[in-house]
Amino acid sequence: MKTKKQKPRLTWTTFKGYIPLYLMLLPGLVYFFINNYIPMAGIIVAFKKYSKRKGIYGSDWCGLKNFEFLFKNDAALIIRNTLLYNIVFIILGMVVGVALAILITDVYSKRCKKLYQSAILLPFLVSIVVVSYIVFAFLSAENGMVNNGLLKALGLPAVQWYVEPKYWPFILTFVNLWKGCGYGTLIYIAGITGIDPAFYEAARLDGASRWKQVTNITLPCLVPSLITMTMLNIGHIFSSDFGLFYQVPQNSGALFSVTQTIDTYVYRALMSAGGIGRSAAAGFFQSIVGFILVMGANLIVRKISRENAMF
Amino acid sequence: MLRTKSNIRYQIIINVIMMLVTLIMVAPLILLFISSVSSEKSLLVNGYSYIPKELSLDAYRYIFSNRQTIFRAYGITIIVTIIGTTCNVMLSAMMGYALSVKKLPFRNIINFYIFFTMLFSGGLVPSYLMWANTFHIKNTLLALILPNFLLSAMNVILVRTNYTTSIPEALYEAAKIDGASYLQIFTKVVFPMGKPILVTIGLFSGLTYWNDWTNGLYYINDPKLYSIQNLLNKMIQDVQALQANASAAGSGAAMQIPTVSVRMAIAFVAILPILIIYPFLQKYFAEGVALGAVKG
């Protein structure tokens, strides 16, 4: 049966009743307008030769000159780094997160369970600046734990960590995993606890091994969470944690080839004399590609499972 | 679960693995603490170590003797965190509530308006120029509070979803019949009932403010307004940022700065409050994380 829902006509009297609600919305809407929407208009600075006297809107247009510089010199490297790191982070984050989640939910002792849960989320709470201090304590070539405590004891030569690019993909991945995996793990734990225990009961009666239970019950049930997480992450695949790539490597020039990402580039360009145009161009590029990626990712999710789509 | 032999063995194995993971998670923080109480000499000669040759509280003594700088930064961080978090929670609650009223005209447009901010951003340069040139917030406390963190679309959506799902429609109707206005429903019913979600988003907002160093990096150049994270950030380049007149010290008798351990000590002091409150609020943190994965 089809009944057309009649939308009530909006009259002044009904509208008036909603005014308090609009007033409650107002401060937030204004904030979004200022903090998010006005700068969106400002991205045109990427196409301008910035002159302070003339301001963002009054500066002369310079076409794609800012982008030309970006693409001629740095784009390939920063895009490669940003994408590769993110892909590795997403995959490892998922694998480690799910593995830890399964292990923790299997732990019998309630107290231990709580301890483990607390411990894995702990690094997530520490600011990246402090993390960079800690990493330095391990990797300082002169005083670091690794060189002085570990390599020396093993009779290996000391490594000058902050000038050797080849180690940094691993170091950054490890740091990211250390800091971030607790977050994913807790999400998957929530997913696993939501699974109907009857499934496991039935499987156990059938004599299925623990591994079988994982592959046949736990993982399939986690798929929705996994998809959501992955899509959220893919949406951010074109941005990077500025602190991780800027602070943790101590802004070391020798490491740029493996630590320069779009976000560090935007900042470094802004910090260098006359780099404001290049910085804005990189930022613009990041926003556009990021937007396309989010929309694309969402489109795919909608195809696969509608209810997991973000919108 | 049955206490069979294989089950016990399995428990032992997973507990050992998780113990190791826990160790990996906590060990770096322990190194941070131990370095901060190691003597400067043992750090310089033997390097950072879990078993320092010599313990010393010099770093903390030094911090205390320069308490002017450090306590000030600490105070700034506390003020900013409190104001920022309160605003964030209040704004999110109000918006979330208004948008949870299904009959609100233009609701979808407003929802999209909020949601779109998650999809697209103007980037650092335009937003910096706007805050600095139009609103003149540089070198004010507002600079640490306003840009980026005061309100996030995610929080609004979380609150809205929570209110729509956890507060039954019937409750609104009942209140309506009693003649309560929307505002009264909010203050008397929805706000008290929906507190847990607000605590959760408040925690995350607080954490963001406490750990933020970027706003200070962009908008603050007056050392009097440094937050604790900015002070730490500055000390990476220049440990003397700490001591007012280090370079001008007059004679050999001048005080030696335990540079290495002091850095570690301040870093430790910066995370201390989090370490202290975390055990008590762990439940909310975990809930917040789980919520983050729920679609808006």
Next chain:
Amino acid sequence: MKRKMKRRWLAVVLSAVMISGVLCGCGTGAKTSEIDFDEEPYEATLMYWVANDARDTEAVEEAFNKLTMEQLNMKVDLMPVTLGTYGQQIQMILSSDDKLDIFPFWPGSMGTYIDADYIVDMSEYLEDYGPDLIDIIGEDDIMCCSMNGFLGAVPSMHERTNPVYMVMRTDLLEESGFKAEDIKTIDDMTPIYAKLKELHPDMVMYGCVNSMTYPVVVFSSLFDPLGDNNFGVLMDKGQTTTVTNWYETDEFMNACKTMYEWNQAGYTSADLATSTDGGESLMRAGNLFSFTTYGKPNTKAEKDSMTGYDTTCVQLTDDLCCTKVTNSVCYGISANSEEPEKAMMLLNWIYKTKEANDLLNWGIEGRDYVVTEDGTIDYPEGVTAENVQYHQDFGWAQMNQYNSYIWTGNSSDLWDQYQEVRDNAVVSKAYGFFFDPTNVIDEIAALQTVSDEYLMSLAAGALDPETTIPEFNEKLYDTGLQDVIDEKQAQLDAWLEEQ
């Protein structure tokens, strides 16, 4: 064309003003004295470099304002910044509308600042509002801040040569059995390090902030870089006029080799390539024997006080006068200045007013310093480095240290010694030529990225120069080094012709 005209015109005006100054027998020009005390006082913001964040700047500001209100009818907002803060903030400040009248900068940025309208062309105001500047700084030296006729700043009164000095702890040098006289070049340090390392295996022999290592600082005495960057230089202390690539020279290779040798032998801190701690603070911490620095007549007094040790300072390279050293610290007028002529008056006033320089550098007389019998100054009774309210000792980075007190421990004829060094220095053939990078600005930015990647590590001896320097050079040429060299050569030839 137009710019060139302007430049000649400026030179004419400059000399005219100087003559008129001599004729009326007074330093002040005509217009500066015409200050209208009835109008609303102008509010100026003065950014200047300091060594530390002082405990109390308010009192200094108050005293400073008392002077400016009386003599200039201006209110001045003092904005002292340390170099660390400056580096992180200046680009953001300049791109915004923050109130700013006078600020210091590195001349390497001048081209881009002109391009982005960040600074004001001071040649328009100099003769009317800054006549004393011409007297005090001297026309030749002022021209070092003039790029293609655009006078972007005026140099501060810091030393005019930057030879490399090795600063060593005297007690350890004596212990090693070597004498200061044994040290002539950087390589003479190697045997001393070898000896001392044996005696003190835990000590670091050589360390400093990564931008002060020998191969980096040696530029200022070996060649004229013709502007800010070292991409294309005049070797032979600027006695040639052919622009060449410094990074291909034997001198660079040898300097890096020495550092590599030290690194391999463990004489340097393994963290040198990323070190952000200055040699002074490292020595102060007690674990460092020596570091390199830019030298001047009072290096020893300065380093003794900064390190807390008795130091021996040895000059390793010659004195060379080139544009880059003269303009290495300069003060310009921001485009944000509401009335640039007022800013110019203020700058002019600071250079000629002793009290102003004393306030900015030494704080308040009686509270932060007292004058001693020989005319130098010292802390008052009971005041020490730890509790002084305001004390910078940062004259080289401020405006006119020649016109201010000398700290105790330095000889009272210090400024004469400065002048003497300058008079005896080799002067580059390109002195006064300041390369305008506008045409190759993208290339230079790209070259800078390459240089960031290699230079510090090479100069710290962290990489093997034999293999890395060729790789470095190849990358530089791939990034357009030749274009920059050609552009420099062309501009230099044009400039030489004009002289």
